[in-house]
Amino acid sequence: MNEELRSTNEELETMNNELKSVSDELNHSNLFLHSILSSMTSIVVATNASFEIIAWNYRAQDVWGISEKEAIGCSLWDLDTGLPVHLLKAPLNKFKESAESTITIEIDGTSRRGKPVSAAVKVTRLSKLNGYGDGYLLMMDNQS
Structure with missing residues (x-):
């Protein structure tokens, strides 16, 4: 049971890290677009x-x-x-x-x-x- 929980926890941590990375990329893209619009x-x-x-x-x-x-x-x-x-x-x-x-x-x-x-x-x-x-x-x- 503990091994299953540990494995599930590792999977969740990996998914959270991937989600954070994608979220950071999206925020960067939004800031870049906002910068372009603001500069015009x-x-x-x-x-x-x-x-x-x-x-x-x-x-x-x-x-x-x-x-x-x-x-x-x-x-x-x-x-x-x-x-x-x-x-x-x-x-x-x-x-x-x-x-x-x-x-x-x-x-x-x-x-x-x-x-x-x-x-x-x-x-x-x-x-x-x-x-x-x-x-x-x-x-x-x-x-x-």
Whole structure:
């Protein structure tokens, strides 16, 4: 009985060590991705196929006044940024059905801080890797 318990304990320790290693790798990858998004000077928003926000960089927070925690999980259409996102809906739905890989949409609005914003919104499909990546990357450069 003790031998069985010892063997089971060793197996559990091995599994815990492997799990910790995988968890550390995942944390490192997440920090690296966050570093890339934070370093970009453009507003970067990633959405899933239903246009729910899955990534929101610091520049988006700075311009729109909405934190990453507030934005993640929200629909792009429901987020109160001051940008008339309803004007993006028709072109994005058309893009969704097309074979194009990228489109650019010009849009004007006002930030939540009252500053005028004129933006070129470049939309790219997320690359599908192993079944993941069904969504869109929106990069906005404030031109005002």
